[in-house]
Amino acid sequence: MDLNQIKHNLKSGDEFLIKDALYYLFDNKTYDEEIVQQVACFLTAKNRGIQSLAIDCLKNVPEEFKIAASRYIAPLVASDNIEHRNIASDILLNYNDLCYDSLKPYLNHPSADVRQFALDIWGNIGSKKDWEIVFSMLNDENKNVVISAIMALGNIKVESVVDDLISKFKEDDEYKPFVLNSLGKIGGETARKFIVDVINNETDSLLQLAAIDALSYLDVDQYFVEYLLAKLIQSPKRIQPYFLKTICNLGKKYCNTFQRPLELKEIAREALKEEDPEIRKAAIFVLGNSYEVLDVDSLIIEVCRFESENIEIIFHNLVHNSSTEVLTDFIEKVTFQKDNGEIFASLMDFFFREWDAMDQQKRIALMTTVLSLADELPDSVLNDFCDWFAYKERDTFQTILQNALKTSNQTTRGLLEEIGSRFELF
Numbered sequence: 001m002d003l004n005q006i007k008h009n010l011k012s013g014d015e016f017l018i019k020d021a022l023y024y025l026f027d028n029k030t031y032d033e034e035i036v037q038q039v040a041c042f043l044t045a046k047n048r049g050i051q052s053l054a055i056d057c058l059k060n061v062p063e064e065f066k067i068a069a070s071r072y073i074a075p076l077v078a079s080d081n082i083e084h085r086n087i088a089s090d091i092l093l094n095y096n097d098l099c100y101d102s103l104k105p106y107l108n109h110p111s112a113d114v115r116q117f118a119l120d121i122w123g124n125i126g127s128k129k130d131w132e133i134v135f136s137m138l139n140d141e142n143k144n145v146v147i148s149a150i151m152a153l154g155n156i157k158v159e160s161v162v163d164d165l166i167s168k169f170k171e172d173d174e175y176k177p178f179v180l181n182s183l184g185k186i187g188g189e190t191a192r193k194f195i196v197d198v199i200n201n202e203t204d205s206l207l208q209l210a211a212i213d214a215l216s217y218l219d220v221d222q223y224f225v226e227y228l229l230a231k232l233i234q235s236p237k238r239i240q241p242y243f244l245k246t247i248c249n250l251g252k253k254y255c256n257t258f259q260r261p262l263e264l265k266e267i268a269r270e271a272l273k274e275e276d277p278e279i280r281k282a283a284i285f286v287l288g289n290s291y292e293v294l295d296v297d298s299l300i301i302e303v304c305r306f307e308s309e310n311i312e313i314i315f316h317n318l319v320h321n322s323s324t325e326v327l328t329d330f331i332e333k334v335t336f337q338k339d340n341g342e343i344f345a346s347l348m349d350f351f352f353r354e355w356d357a358m359d360q361q362k363r364i365a366l367m368t369t370v371l372s373l374a375d376e377l378p379d380s381v382l383n384d385f386c387d388w389f390a391y392k393e394r395d396t397f398q399t400i401l402q403n404a405l406k407t408s409n410q411t412t413r414g415l416l417e418e419i420g421s422r423f424e425l426f
Contacts, residue, residue, distance in 0.1 A: 003032060010038040015047055022053035031061065033068045040072035043087050058091050066095045070102035077106045077121070078114045089121050097127035107133060112142035119145060123152025131156050138168060147178050154182025162190050169194075177210035184214030192218055199231065208235075209242050216246045225250050233263050241271040241279045248282035269298040277307070284313055291322040296330050303334070303343055315350040319358060324365040331369050335376050344381045348388075355392055367397055371404040374415040382415075390423040398425045 001009075001024045009021035025031065025039065042054035061069050069091075076088035092099040099121075106118035119137060134156065137149035150168060153161050162183060169179040180198065183191040195218070198211040215228070225247060232243045244267055264286045271283035280302060287295055299314050318327050334343050351358075351366065370377065370385045377385075389397040402425075405416050420426045 001028075001030070003030065003035065006030060006035055007038065010035065010042075015050065018042070018050055019053060022050065022057055025057045026053065026060065029060070029062050031065050033065070036061065036065050036069050037072050040069065043073065043076065043091075044081075044084055055087060055091065059094050063098075066098040067101070070095055070099035074099065074102035074106065077103070077118050078109060078111070085117055089117070092121055093124055096125055097129050099125075100127065100129055104130070104133070107137070112140070112145050115140065116142070116145045116148045119148040119152055123148060123155050126152075126155035126157070128156055128158065131158055135161055135164070138164060143172070143174060147175065150175060150178045150182050154185040157186050159186055159188050159191075162186055162188060162194075166190075166194055176207055180207070180210045180214040184217035187218055192220075205236065205239055208239055212239065212243050212246050216249045218250075220250055229264070232267070237270070240267050241274045241276070241283075244268065244271050244286065245276070245279045245282040248285050265292075265294070269295060272298040272302050280305075280310065284310060289317050289321040291317055291326050293326055293329050296326065296333055299330065300333055300337065303346075304337065304339055306342065306346075311346055312350070315347065316354075319350070319354055319362060324361055327362060328365050328369045331366070332373065335373050341378050341381065344378070348381070348384055352388060355388075363393060364396065364400065367393065367400045368404070371401060371416060371419075372412075374419070375412045382419075386419050386423065390425070394423075394425075401425055 001021070006021045006024065009017040012018065022039070022042070025035070036058075039054050039057050042050050043058070045051040045054065058069055058073065073088050073091055076084045079085050079088075092103065103118055103122060106114055107122070109115050109118065115137070119134065122134065131153075134149055134152045135158075137145055138153075140146050140149065146168070150165060153165065165179050165182055165186075168175045180195060183195055195211050195214050199208055199215075202208050202211065228243070228247050228250070232240060232247060235243055244264070268283040268286035271279050271286075274280060274283075283298075284302070287299075291299065299318075303311055303314060318330055331347075334340055334347070337343060355363070367389050370382070370389075374382055386397075401416060401420055405413060405420075408416055417426075
């Protein structure tokens with residue numbers, strides 16, 4: 001399809017021909033400025049298919065046409081239609097600072113709402129181009145614009161504005177959490193000292209949390225991590241999980257051997273009850289690779305969330321790094337959980353994959369535990385386990401079954417005898 005045919009299709013008013021041209025443009029990137037302008041017109045099309053294709057085309061327009069495309073997309077920043085604004089933002093963010101000249105007029109728009117939206121786009125791009133204009137918007141008459149300017153300066157990372165941001169912190173309570181976030185992103189000794197002072201002296205727990213979160217952006221050394229660990233242990237329980245998340249991120253990022261003080265264990269167990277997935281990841285990290293019996297209840301809470309990445313970590317550490325006592329305690333407690341069928345399905349899948357790599361003592365403990373719980377486990381779980389044991393460890397399983405029969409009660413004995421008969425172990 002040549003340029004003339006593309007233009008003809010785009011101007012035709014025929015939905016089929018328009019889509020055909022847009023599909024071709026997406027695949028072949030055959031543009032001139034007129035075609036770019038025509039495609040931009042479809043960003044507000046009522047036909048969702050055409051609109052979606054136009055968005056995809058302009059997101060992936062060749063580099064040499066991004067400045068031209070910006071001229072036709074940027075006016076949507078001032079649209080009364082929030083969907084159209086968001087479309088413009090989504091595309092312009094892909095252009096980085098090539099869109100700046102087209103976006104710049106909207107930083108001075110009479111509407112504070114438009115100024116803020118344009119500033120949010122520019123702030124997310126994070127270019128230092130004409131950063132002084134963003135800096136000047138710290139004095140905007142509208143608080144929302146000022147907040148966007150504060151956040152934008154954090155993304156732009158100009159260290160010379162740190163003192164001005166600290167002044168904004170002192171000017172208005174609404175600005176405080178945003179200033180802390182930006183100071184963390186900008187970094188430097190002045191910013192770090194100010195954030196630490198807030199943690200030490202601020203009584204507002206929400207601001208303390210904002211300061212703790214800001215720390216995660218900073219460049220720190222092992223001594224600073226150790227200082228924060230001491231602060232964590234002394235901090236109020238309600239903010240400890242958030243503190244834990246930040247410290248773990250810093251520890252993993254900047255210290256090759258992150259030490260886990262024993263005092264953190266109990267904090268980590270409590271943190272596994274939090275909804276924030278990042279906090280729970282930090283808690284799993286703090287609990288380490290080898291679990292204790294005291295960890296089991298908290299680990300089960302996490303496993304019951306059924307988040308595959310965390311489940312894989314927990315199962316691996318239980319099976320390969322923790323004691324037999326911890327593994328059997330975990331299985332026994334899972335047996336009495338409401339959702340034990342789904343948990344056991346994941347657990348069995350892991351056992352079956354890892355069986356050959358498991359320590360023989362762990363295999364024996366698993367077979368012994370499963371048989372001891374025969375009258376408590378769901379039938380399907382018990383059958384799947386026993387089928388696997390009989391297939392992989394027939395002789396060992398036979399011995400364990402015979403020993404279990406000697407000590408079992410009447411109810412369990414019937415189940416065990418049935419298992420022995422089914423797999424011809426007697």
